[in-house]
Amino acid sequence: MFKAKVRPEVLKEVVDVVSTTVDETKITASKTGITIKAVDPAHVAMIELTLGKGGFEEYKADDVSLGVDMDKIKEVLRLAKPGDMIQIEHDEERNRLVFKVENITRKMSLVDTTGMSEPKVPNLNLPVKIVVKTDEIRQGIRASESVSDHIALVANSDGFEMVSEGDTDSVSLKLGKDLLEEIKCKEETRSLFPLDYFSSIFKTISTASVVTMHMGTDYPVKLEFSIANEKGEVTYLLAPRIESE
Amino acid sequence: MFKAKVRPEVLKEVVDVVSTTVDETKITASKTGITIKAVDPAHVAMIELTLGKGGFEEYKADDVSLGVDMDKIKEVLRLAKPGDMIQIEHDEERNRLVFKVENITRKMSLVDTTGMSEPKVPNLNLPVKIVVKTDEIRQGIRASESVSDHIALVANSDGFEMVSEGDTDSVSLKLGKDLLEEIKCKEETRSLFPLDYFSSIFKTISTASVVTMHMGTDYPVKLEFSIANEKGEVTYLLAPRIESE
Amino acid sequence: MFKAKVRPEVLKEVVDVVSTTVDETKITASKTGITIKAVDPAHVAMIELTLGKGGFEEYKADDVSLGVDMDKIKEVLRLAKPGDMIQIEHDEERNRLVFKVENITRKMSLVDTTGMSEPKVPNLNLPVKIVVKTDEIRQGIRASESVSDHIALVANSDGFEMVSEGDTDSVSLKLGKDLLEEIKCKEETRSLFPLDYFSSIFKTISTASVVTMHMGTDYPVKLEFSIANEKGEVTYLLAPRIESE
Numbered sequence: 010m011f012k013a014k015v016r017p018e019v020l021k022e023v024v025d026v027v028s029t030t031v032d033e034t035k036i037t038a039s040k041t042g043i044t045i046k047a048v049d050p051a052h053v054a055m056i057e058l059t060l061g062k063g064g065f066e067e068y069k070a071d072d073v074s075l076g077v078d079m080d081k082i083k084e085v086l087r088l089a090k091p092g093d094m095i096q097i098e099h100d101e102e103r104n105r106l107v108f109k110v111e112n113i114t115r116k117m118s119l120v121d122t123t124g125m126s127e128p129k130v131p132n133l134n135l136p137v138k139i140v141v142k143t144d145e146i147r148q149g150i151r152a153s154e155s156v157s158d159h160i161a162l163v164a165n166s167d168g169f170e171m172v173s174e175g176d177t178d179s180v181s182l183k184l185g186k187d188l189l190e191e192i193k194c195k196e197e198t199r200s201l202f203p204l205d206y207f208s209s210i211f212k213t214i215s216t217a218s219v220v221t222m223h224m225g226t227d228y229p230v231k232l233e234f235s236i237a238n239e240k241g242e243v244t245y246l247l248a249p250r251i252e253s254e
Numbered sequence: 255m256f257k258a259k260v261r262p263e264v265l266k267e268v269v270d271v272v273s274t275t276v277d278e279t280k281i282t283a284s285k286t287g288i289t290i291k292a293v294d295p296a297h298v299a300m301i302e303l304t305l306g307k308g309g310f311e312e313y314k315a316d317d318v319s320l321g322v323d324m325d326k327i328k329e330v331l332r333l334a335k336p337g338d339m340i341q342i343e344h345d346e347e348r349n350r351l352v353f354k355v356e357n358i359t360r361k362m363s364l365v366d367t368t369g370m371s372e373p374k375v376p377n378l379n380l381p382v383k384i385v386v387k388t389d390e391i392r393q394g395i396r397a398s399e400s401v402s403d404h405i406a407l408v409a410n411s412d413g414f415e416m417v418s419e420g421d422t423d424s425v426s427l428k429l430g431k432d433l434l435e436e437i438k439c440k441e442e443t444r445s446l447f448p449l450d451y452f453s454s455i456f457k458t459i460s461t462a463s464v465v466t467m468h469m470g471t472d473y474p475v476k477l478e479f480s481i482a483n484e485k486g487e488v489t490y491l492l493a494p495r496i497e498s499e
Numbered sequence: 500m501f502k503a504k505v506r507p508e509v510l511k512e513v514v515d516v517v518s519t520t521v522d523e524t525k526i527t528a529s530k531t532g533i534t535i536k537a538v539d540p541a542h543v544a545m546i547e548l549t550l551g552k553g554g555f556e557e558y559k560a561d562d563v564s565l566g567v568d569m570d571k572i573k574e575v576l577r578l579a580k581p582g583d584m585i586q587i588e589h590d591e592e593r594n595r596l597v598f599k600v601e602n603i604t605r606k607m608s609l610v611d612t613t614g615m616s617e618p619k620v621p622n623l624n625l626p627v628k629i630v631v632k633t634d635e636i637r638q639g640i641r642a643s644e645s646v647s648d649h650i651a652l653v654a655n656s657d658g659f660e661m662v663s664e665g666d667t668d669s670v671s672l673k674l675g676k677d678l679l680e681e682i683k684c685k686e687e688t689r690s691l692f693p694l695d696y697f698s699s700i701f702k703t704i705s706t707a708s709v710v711t712m713h714m715g716t717d718y719p720v721k722l723e724f725s726i727a728n729e730k731g732e733v734t735y736l737l738a739p740r741i742e743s744e
Contacts, residue, residue, distance in 0.1 A: 081423070087396065087400075088393070088397050111393075112390075112427050112428050112429060112433070113394070113397045113425065113426070113427050114425065114427075114428070115397065115423065115425045116423055116424045116425070117422075118422035118423060145602075148578070149603070152578050152603045152605065155571070155574035177607075177608035178571065178595075178605065178606055178607050179605075180604065180605045180606070182602050182604075183602050183604070184602060188602070326645070329645035332645075333642050356638075357635075357638075357674060357678070358638065358639070358642045358670065358672045359670065359671050359673070360642065360646075360668065360669075360670045361668060361669045361670070362667075362668050363667035363668060
């Protein structure tokens with residue numbers, strides 16, 4: 010059983026975040042809310058998203074798994090005008106989701122979840138923690154895009170730096186301690202990441218003004234940010250590239 | 255003889271509506287106004303547009319037929335700034351139209367109308383009449399576009415419904431009697447139409463907030479709406495698709 | 500030595516104007532400001548741009564030549580938010596430019612200027628002078644674009660006219676004396692120009708509301724306009740096309 014009413018902007022946040030990683034996903038619903046775990050096809054990024062009951066206007070569910078196609082949800086979102094509500098109900102008999110937006114009813118067949126893996130978020134010991142404004146990171150991404158396909162994240166006791174190095178040019182964004190919300194860093198760490206992955210996740214962060222980054226040299230970076238005005242939470246893990254020197 | 259002055263937004267409405275059906279058309283001008291009748295190349299849609307003298311700022315014409323290319327009129331429209339007037343005069347000697355917009359003069363050769371047919375609007379006995387807000391229909395079109403290339407228009411004593419059915423998904427917009435401006439329907443009728451045609455004519459409706467639809471099961475739908483703030487009138491006939499069951 | 504601070508909108512004007520003609524250029528800096536001279540690869544257009552010290556917020560330079568790629572400067576411009584300043588410094592040791600925008604540092608290798616010619620602006624005796632609002636010319640360009648790839652500039656004692664003639668259609672913009680800021684013209688002159696060149700330079704004129712045009716029959720047209728709120732000056736020479744009659 011799954012029946013919910015949700016504001017379009019909340020559903021949009023969920024769909025945008027998940028779409029960075031997979032086209033189709035399994036939504037696991039329980040009494041307390043929904044969870045989505047997914048790994049991208051190249052096994053470079055992993056996402057874990059939870060949205061509590063409180064992120065919905067109405068919510069009622071027993072334990073159920075729903076295989077959904079993100080693009081179809083985006084189609085439904087395009088039908089909602091500001092102020093509209095989206096009603097979602099699981100039609101168990103026919104195994105489909107029924108969406109209602111005002112006078113419109115959209116019946117959507119579910120995707121088979123048999124082949125979908127349930128990724129386990131690894132337990133990583135990442136020594137550095139930084140809390141930073143998302144807008145600052147976005148500015149660094151914009152600067153890097155014209156120079157390289159990779160971005161190095163560097164932290165030391167002075168602050169945080171994003172560095173991109175191309176064949177002839179280089180660019181860096183330096184954020185001193187005073188420009189960070191928080192920094193815990195005992196020794197310098199540096200890791201290289203694929204810029205397109207890093208960029209696409211930051212494009213989807215909408216209601217969170219800050220993001221928490223956990224890092225370690227040549228370790229994955231772990232991003233944490235809230236969605237739906239802190240009614241939900243996302244953890245995003247991105248694998249590093251080996252830096253050739 | 256043909257000489258007129260017209261506001262760009264009125265000329266734009268005429269051109270947009272006619273462009274849904276043909277690229278070139280014959281404009282028949284008389285003392286009382288202009289008429290355009292056209293059938294699309296696939297013979298699926300037919301249009302009849304009239305714009306009375308009152309739709310123009312100035313108007314003077316004897317009976318004359320002018321073959322015009324819609325894209326060229328669009329080019330002239332792009333030159334008009336808000337508040338500008340467009341002057342049009344038929345240069346009979348050289349068989350061309352002369353457009354003036356502020357300091358710009360555009361001389362446009364006419365298209366040969368010899369081969370252009372003068373379609374006759376068939377006399378159809380359509381039992382159902384519905385008057386509905388154009389915005390409601392547009393919302394139904396938007397919902398259908400992601401599901402199918404066809405749209406079924408259904409009317410019964412309860413109201414009006416637009417239904418699209420794809421292989422796995424379906425979508426419907428239901429408008430009860432209270433959401434319609436008017437409904438005359440004794441028995442249920444249902445017809446299937448190509449969505450692209452239906453969509454493109456609704457995209458061009460600009461000053462009319464309601465449209466009148468005449469329908470009958472597996473009969474063409476006949477749409478009527480005003481243009482130029484009720485100074486002109488359009489009748490649009492769209493042939494049904496045979497529904498395979 | 501070259502070190503300057505400049506508002507992004509000023510740097511943008513310089514880059515936009517120069518980009519109409521070349522992708523890479525030599526910037527010649529001196530104590531009093533910068534100069535750029537360039538000819539387009541087809542040798543149809545020539546540009547000379549000067550921006551005085553006063554166009555910069557801070558400026559300090561010895562005689563130096565800097566080979567720069569316009570696209571890279573555009574990338575830097577995209578990083579500047581309204582109100583930001585762009586700092587530029589020549590790193591002589593590594594022969595590169597270092598740009599700073601807020602917390603971002605972009606290091607840009609210079610382009611080799613060895614092969615770049617230093618065009619000499621020819622001394623032309625052009626009998627007609629017209630000063631005209633750039634917006635009027637832009638309107639004439641817009642009208643011409645749908646009719647022909649060429650534009651004729653015509654001046655006589657009555658005023659100025661832009662004429663485009665296609666196979667079937669023609670368009671003209673006529674500006675009588677009263678619509679011109681100034682006109683000096685003893686006998687009628689007429690020259691034909693490639694519309695794309697003429698259009699692209701007018702698209703880049705931003706802070707100048709008027710442009711001065713010097714003309715002679717079948718001679719190049721010489722355009723003069725200011726940049727950076729009259730802190731800089733551009734001269735643009737465009738070769739005529741031979742008119743076939």
